[in-house]
Structure formats: C-alpha cells, structure tokens
Amino acid sequence: MSKATALACSNIAFVKYWGKRDEALRLPLNSSVSMALSQATTRTTVAFESRLCQDEVAIDGCAAPALVRLRVVRHLDRIRQISGVAQRARVASFNGFPPDAGLASSASGFAALTLAGTRAAGLELSAKELSCLARLGSGSAARSIPGGFSEWHAGSEHESSWGEQIAPPDHWPGLRDIVAVVAGEPKPAGSTQGMALAQSSPHFETRLSLVPGRLLRVRQAVLDRDLTSLGEVSEEEAIELHLIAMSSRPPIFYWRPETVAFIHRVLAWRSEGLKVYFTMDAGPNVHMLCQEESAGSIVAALEGMAEVQQIIVNAPGPAARLCSGHLF
Ligand code: PMV
Secondary structure, eight states, X not given: OEEEEEEEEEEEEEEOOXXXXXXXXXXXXXXXXXXXXXXXXXXXXXXXXXXXXXXEEEETTEEOOHHHHHHHHHHHHHHHHHHOOOSEEEEEEEESSOTTSSOOHHHHHHHHHHHHHHHHTTOOOOHHHHHHHHHHHOTTHHHHTTOSEEEEEOOSSGGGOEEXXXXXXXXXXXXXXXXXXXXXXXXXXXXXXXXXXXXXXXTHHHHHHHHHHHHHHHHHHHHHTOHHHHHHHHHHHHHHHHHHHHTSSSOOOOOOHHHHHHHHHXXXXXXXXXXXXXXXXXXXXXXXXXXXXXXXXXXXXHHTOTTOOEEEEEOBOOOOEEOSOOOO
C-alpha cells in the first residue's frame, strides 16, 4: 500500500476562464491569471489498496455524492492509466473553508487530488505535468498547482495548456482578497454548464477580443504590485463574466440582490478614498481586493452589514505541496 497527502489552495481569477475550445481536454478559449487563496485550502490523502473492490471517496467526513465521486473516480482512472497501478484507491479530503462560501473547492480539490494521487501511485511528475493533469479534473485547478500569482496558458493541446507561476506569494505579501459571503444558496448552474452556454452570448466574441490586452495589463500589475491596475482589470473581467452568463441562451443569473448592493458599497468606499476593488467567481459572493493596511477597516464595515454571512480574508497562497498528517 502506498499513501500520500497533499495540501492545495483554491484561487481567484483576475482574468477569467469562461468557455472551452475542447470539452474533454478542458482546453480553455483564453489564458487566465489568478492568485492562490491562503485561507481556502483542501487537504487530501490518497492510498491505493489491493483490498478495495472500488474507489472510496469521502469529502469533509461524508461519502461523496454520486456525481462528485464519479468525477474523482475518472481522475483516479487517469492516474492509474499513466502509472500502471491497477488497485482501487481510498480518498479522504477536507476543505479548510465552508462548502457554501462560494470559493472554488474544485480548484483546490483537484490540485490536491492530483498531487497526492500521483505520489501515492509512485509517480514524480514535474509541476507542469501536474498542472496539465489537474486541469483534466477541473480547469481552474491548473492554476492551483503553481500557486502564488499564476497564469494558465490556454495552449492548443494537452501538454501546452498549463498553469505557470508569474510571481511567488511573497512577491506581494500585502495583497488581500476578502470574501464577503452574502448567500449560501446553491448556484443556478455549475461552471461546466455555464461555460457550455457561454458562446451563445452575443457578447462572447467581444470579450474574447479584449482578453489579450487584459492579460498584458494584469501580468504587469502583478509584477509592479499595482493595485489600481489589477483592480480595474479584475472589475472589467468580473462584470463581463456575468454579462456573458446573463446574456447566454438560456440566461444564467448568478447575482443576487445582495451582490448588486455590495458592488455599490465597494464603489462608494472607493469614492470615499478607500482603495478597494471587487471581483467575483461564477456565484453571488463578492471578493474584495485591497492592501493589508485597508483590510481591517473593510472587515470592520463588513461585520456591521446584515447581509454578510461570513468573511474570509486571504493573502497570496503557496503552491500545492505534499505534507504529513494523513487523513487516515
Ligand atoms: O475550473 P472551474 O470549472 O471551477 O471553472 C472556474 C470558472 C471561474 O471560477 C468562474 C473562473 C476562473 O477562471 O476561475
């Protein structure tokens, strides 16, 4: 029996991935850039055991629901295929953040599963190979393997579509991503479903034509630690991700009334001189980008808002890594 445990951070995209050119290989239509989230981690232990007749998958202490289990089993099949290991696996995974917080647990989850699973199967893959493999489980997981500030190169085939670190977490240790959880209700559509509809939006091609310029601006903003430029691109991208979703046929509305109220709040804070910008994933919750010195006053204000159910303050997080402390 061989066992390995890995820890990986989720991430928030500044330039988003929303649309695939190849569904099976999860090749995106555009490159994307993100920051790993220090407080949104998944720890996963994988062991291949000859006594097992089928894969056993537990998430946060419970047997995984059928569809989630199927996605994990497919990923284990990929690992079995490259390693030649035939045994079934036992998998236990714990998210260090609430499942309803609107943070992408599939990014941290598939990054941790890829690293722990390949190591348990006796493989020692490069960071690039791990990122390509993680991408097959969940696209955004490709960026959680390198961690820090990373770019997922769209690529044109399996081997060229991977996440690469632009800068390590300590390049900009004072950047904060504060998540205000405004609604814990299930999303109207998962990202796979949303992306499948993205190209039906009449605005899709326009956004795609704007992405190369935004990638240049975001890379430079990260290198220069320029919050104004990073925030401007992140807001443009968040708005357009939702514009595409709302104008897809049929439309998907991830925003809730609280989301819009929150955007107004961020704009008001900014006009009062507080340097803070918003971004969002495919969900109702708002992420706020700011510097460490502004985080305290933002958190204090959020604590006084009835619609805010939970606050998570993230710094730039590290790459996925192997760790001790097996879960079984
Ligand atoms: O990798 P997925 O299927 O969880 O999709 C992620 C999609 C967004 O979070 C909305 C954007 C992104 O680039 O992370």
